[in-house]
Amino acid sequence: MESTEYAVIGAGLAGASTAWHLAARGHEVTVLERSTPANDAGSSHGSARIFRYAYEDEFYTRLLQRSEEGWAELARLGGGELITATGSVDYGAERDPAALAGVLAACGVEHELLGAEEARGRWPQIAFDTDVLWHPGAGVIDAQETVMAMVGAAADHGARLETGWAAESVVRDGPAFVVTAEDGRTLRAGRVVVAAGGWLPRLLGALPLPEGFLDAMPHLEVRQEQAYHFPYAEPPTEAPATWPTFIHMRRGWTAYGLPGGRDAGFRGQKIAEFNGGKVLPSAADQDGVIDPENRRRVVEYVRECLPGLVPEPYAETTCLFTNTPTEDFVIDSAGGITVVSPCSGHGAKFAPVIGELAADSASGAGEVPARFRVAR
Template sequence: MTESSEYVVIGAGLAGAATAWQLAARGHDVTILERTVPASHDGSSHGSARIFRYAYPDEFYTKAVIESKFLWDELDRASGLELITPFGAVDYGPERQPEHLARVLAAAGVEHELLSAAEARARWPHIAFDTSVLWHPGAGVIDAERSVNAMIDQAVTHGARLLTGWNVTSVDKRDSGYRVSSETGEEIDAGNVIVSAGGWLPGLLERLGLPAGFLAGLPEITVRQEQAYHFRYPESSGGEPWPTFIHKSAEIQTYGLPGGRDAGFAGQKVAEYNGGKFIPSAAAQTGTVDPENRRRVVDYVQKYLPGLDPEPYAETTCLFTNTPTEDFLIDRADGLTVLSPCSGHGAKFAPLIGQWAADLATGTGEVPARFRQATARIGAN
């Protein structure tokens, strides 16, 4: 017998878990289908360390972070957890434009300081700043895995069902909605489907029953296998936590943050932004670190992060699923909503992405037009 559900959410990463939470909290019948387990280690939402920050060159995103933080606080209250640990953030480098970022934060009313390189080096001598520096203390580190599980718990508390080990192979349009099928022959009929498959999305798109015009109007979706490395704090540091950072020069863009339990709380997690190789979809990931990327990041640490041991004591791979503009994808055709890719910066917006997706799927609200490129292109033709 084929089961049924009013809403089916495919994927239990940050975006999917947030959407399920929002839908279930509104009283809808929700089923969550997860290929393995929530916050799967071969997905994009695993581990304990993602940057939460307000600094964006585009004021739209800074305002969205402020809106998202209200929802993070709501989740903290509901779960009894502190899912964002405050560390503050420094932004610097000739291509990062700290002065512009400071103007955006000032306009949004976000606490910040603009420091000279010398002032910043005096405060954080373990970082070799090469330009003026934006500091904003409200930034921190998101525990991604605990956040996913907290949102899933809230969804289940409000009546949602979670089905794990459920690998979706197709979504077929029916007169009354959609039939979702798994590789083991299970089926669920749904009035509405929300697809939040992250790096698996490119391999699913042709099997979702999307209208041809909508499918053609979607932005290009690319997947990278990224690498991140953990560099040990020196014993002389006294355990003082480092801030998160984004450093952007003409040669390389890097980011770093306290590594959390991912690597024993012993060091800073450092990575090159979009430094990984392109792969067709998440199914093609190897989990093998690229030695050239390791060399670039080690060279960077030696030059710019003198306070760290330049030999990584742990390393890992992860997935970035990107659009060309790095805007999110939250769009809908008939009763099928497609959301993500989050382009390497979506974790901090997860509760808000869930709210936007739930609004769109239920028809009770709209999402920003920049996230609905396929719908916009159809309307323009």
């Protein structure tokens, strides 16, 4: 049986980042990925994720500032520019742009607070209905290229990647663990990091974690979300540079959008309803089928609120969100096993620092913020 110091289950953003940080610290690491890194059955695929600083909670804005060094290091290591600057606008009766501006001011993040009329003059393609927060440091993350950059950086430090390796169980074996794949293959590991995204609910019962830890785990709700690409009404060679990312919160409805990237030919804006998809037991239960009612709601929203788009999607896809009740992440260890779930639809932008914190937790080299711990 082959052995390793650390087995990292999952090669999405969280797992790849954890493997990178552990390997860079001199640890022996084997990454076990059920398919391939950043595959489209998980939460880390594609070229378009929002990078933003605007949070109601100063904690997350400062955590993102902490991630800046990691993003810069990935670019230096050969990943290239993984974040395209677009700026971001936040608005809507439930978004409270003034409060967001206060957080950004406290953290020293450049921003402007604009009236709806002034904002419409600057971005006529968006029908703003309230004051608007604008911060130019926001942008779009290429999630797939980020994963590949981190996997490459981990490999440069000696980490080994096993693809097509679907972990089914982890069993304690003396001071170590035996990880068994669905096809019967095994790997002995001194410590295990589980960064399995939407598969985590299914795996939790197969992990030798203390009963108290499992009882204290927040409920993980997996949703099959839907995103649609709407073409720009202006020529595509001109429109993308003028479109910021956005979050629009009205009563009972949150929409978000961003330039769609290469996934849909750079032809339009990617628009979705936040947490508008069906709830699944785990990622294994996804079917990739678009809900017609969700499509109808989003098309009507585009027709009403985004005059700069043609309200007819030319591409659509599903993806997975794994939510906690508070939308806080889970990064914690017990008995040699570390559980990592940077989730709730906003984890991608924190990828470099998530791996740093997970490596700290797994190795005991540092502390993880108390709000990410299971026993809070």
